[in-house]
Amino acid sequence: KAGVTQTPRYLIKTRGQQVTLSCSPISGHRSVSWYQQTPGQGLQFLFEYFSETQRNKGNFPGRFSGRQFSNSRSEMNVSTLELGDSALYLCASSLGNEKDTQYFGPGTRLTVL
Amino acid sequence: AQSVTQPDIHITVSEGASLELRCNYSYGATPYLFWYVQSPGQGLQLLLKYFSGDTLVQGIKGFEAEFKRSQSSFNLRKPSVHWSDAAEYFCAVGIYGGSQGNLIFGKGTKLSVKP
Numbered sequence: 001k002a003g004v005t006q007t008p009r010y011l012i013k014t015r016g017q018q019v020t021l022s023c024s025p026i027s028g029h030r031s032v033s034w035y036q037q038t039p040g041q042g043l044q045f046l047f048e049y050f051s052e053t054q055r056n057k058g059n060f061p062g063r064f065s066g067r068q069f070s071n072s073r074s075e076m077n078v079s080t081l082e083l084g085d086s087a088l089y090l091c092a093s094s095l096g097n098e099k100d101t102q103y104f105g106p107g108t109r110l111t112v113l
Numbered sequence: 114a115q116s117v118t119q120p121d122i123h124i125t126v127s128e129g130a131s132l133e134l135r136c137n138y139s140y141g142a143t144p145y146l147f148w149y150v151q152s153p154g155q156g157l158q159l160l161l162k163y164f165s166g167d168t169l170v171q172g173i174k175g176f177e178a179e180f181k182r183s184q185s186s187f188n189l190r191k192p193s194v195h196w197s198d199a200a201e202y203f204c205a206v207g208i209y210g211g212s213q214g215n216l217i218f219g220k221g222t223k224l225s226v227k228p
Binding site: 004033035042043044045048056090092098099101102103104105106107 | 145149154155156157158159162164203207215216217218219220221
């Protein structure tokens with residue numbers, strides 16, 4: 001089975017721009033979660049989508065948004081980029097039940113200049 | 114609020130030596146506990162998980178962890194470290210629902226291995 005894939009792997013943007021990141025989950029997985037990883041704050045949960053609905057949300061501003069498609073692929077959008085948005089963005093997929101393991105993708109490294 | 118603490122930011126051990134990485138959690142109910150490993154430029158790989166039952170959990174790559182409810186700890190151990198174990202290790206608590214999300218991670222422990 002193919003693992004979780006994320007595109008692109010690297011991105012460079014400037015302040016004020018917007019960016020869209022993509023995540024393709026493992027086949028059959030219906031839940032996709034997004035995390036932000038920075039040296040200072042560590043790994044922080046952004047949101048989770050399950051069957052095209054946002055099921056859970058972390059404490060991030062509204063500039064961070066996401067969606068999920070009928071094939072479970074998910075996109076994350078960040079508008080009006082700030083320098084502090086520079087981070088590794090990881091997505092994880094699972095079957096979506098409480099005890100199901102989350103499998104992580106390799107991440108998208110976003111640099112905001 | 115739920116939280117995970119990994120007291121050691123960086124640990125260096127010699128190849129062949131034993132390893133113990135510490136993890137303490139704060140959570141009101143019985144937690145779901147995980148250890149993940151991250152190599153440079155890679156995502157997170159699950160090493161092992163605890164949901165209930167036997168408090169000593171075996172994982173991949175020769176790792177094990179022990180859940181101690183009285184100490185709110187879930188320490189990761191390996192009897193003999195290999196150079197390929199050099200990576201960053203994250204302990205996490207799994208929470209279903211709520212504002213903090215599915216997984217709450219500790220800040221990680223970076224492991225260096227001396228030849």
